[in-house]
Amino acid sequence: MILQTDFILKAALSIQAAIITHKPDIEVLDQAIGDGDHFINVLRGADAIVSMSDELTGLPADEALNKIAIKLLSTIGGAAGPLFASFFMGMAKNIKQNGGHDTLAIAVAFAAGVQALIKRGKGKVGEKTMLDVLVPVAHTFIFSAIENKTVTAICTDIKTAAEDGLASTRDLIATKGRAAGLGERSIGHLDAGAKSCQVMIQAVCNLVVQPLF
Numbered sequence: 427m428i429l430q431t432d433f434i435l436k437a438a439l440s441i442q443a444a445i446i447t448h449k450p451d452i453e454v455l456d457q458a459i460g461d462g463d464h465f466i467n468v469l470r471g472a473d474a475i476v477s478m479s480d481e482l483t484g485l486p487a488d489e490a491l492n493k494i495a496i497k498l499l500s501t502i503g504g505a506a507g508p509l510f511a512s513f514f515m516g517m518a519k520n521i522k523q524n525g526g527h528d529t530l531a532i533a534v535a536f537a538a539g540v541q542a543l544i545k546r547g548k549g550k551v552g553e554k555t556m557l558d559v560l561v562p563v564a565h566t567f568i569f570s571a572i573e574n575k576t577v578t579a580i581c582t583d584i585k586t587a588a589e590d591g592l593a594s595t596r597d598l599i600a601t602k603g604r605a606a607g608l609g610e611r612s613i614g615h616l617d618a619g620a621k622s623c624q625v626m627i628q629a630v631c632n633l634v635v636q637p638l639f
C-alpha cells in the first residue's frame with residue numbers, strides 16, 4: 427500500500443460520516459467529564475479537510491498532510507486542534523523523509539504523528555486521553571506490518587487495539603486536559619478524545635478493506 431492524497435481525501439469523507447454517526451456517544455462523553463464541545467471540534471476538523479478537496483488533489487501526500495495541519499490549527503478549537511495539527515505535521519515530516527511507499531513506512535509515519543502529538547501535549551499513556559488509543563494503535567500497526575501480515579489482518583489488529591485502548595480509559599483517573607480537574611470523579615467514563623480516535627481509526631480501516639465493487 428502507498429499513501430496517496432486521493433486516499434487521504436477518501437479517508438476524510440469516511441471519518442466525517444463516522445463522526446456524525448457516533449455523535450451521541452462522543453458528545454455525551456465530553457459532556458460527562460469535559461465541556462461538551464469535542465464532537466463539534468472533531469466534526470469541524472473533518473468538514474475542513476473535506477472542503478480542501480480541490481486544493482489538495484494532485485499534491486504529494488506530505489504536502490497535503492501539511493496543509494491539513496495548518497488548516498486544523500485555525501479551524502478546531504479546544505485542546506484537540508493543536509494536538510491533531512501536530513499529528514498531521516509529524517506524519518507529513520516523516521512521509522517526506524521515508525516516502526510512505528509501503529505499509530511499514532505508513533505505520534512508521536503514523537507513529538511519528540503520534541509522537542509529535544505526545545510532544546505537543548506533553549502526555550503519555552494512562553492519563554485518560556486520546557493517547558490511550560493512539561499509542562497502542564501505533565505499536566500494533568508497526569508490529570503487524572513488520573510481520574508482513576495482510577492489509578486486512580493489519581486492519582483487524584488495529585481496530586482491536588483501538589477498542590481495547592478506548593475501554594482502558596474507563597477506569598483511569600484523568601490527569602491531562604479538562605477532565606483532570608475532576609480527579610477520581612472521572613473514573614467510570616470513557617474519554618471523549620479516545621472515543622473519537624477509535625471511531626476515526628475504525629472508519630479508515632473499514633475503508634481500506636472494503637471491496638472495490
Ligand code: ADP
Pocket residue numbers: 456460461462463464467468503504505506507509547548549554555556557602603604617618619620
Ligand atoms: P477541550 O478539552 O479544550 O474542550 P476537546 O474537548 O476538543 O478540547 O478535546 C478533549 C480531548 O482532548 C480529551 O478527551 C483528551 O482525549 C484530549 N486531550 C486533552 N489534553 C490532552 C493532552 N495533553 N494530550 C493528549 N490528549 C489530550
Ligand code: MG
Pocket residue numbers: 456460461462463464504604
Ligand atoms: Mg471539550
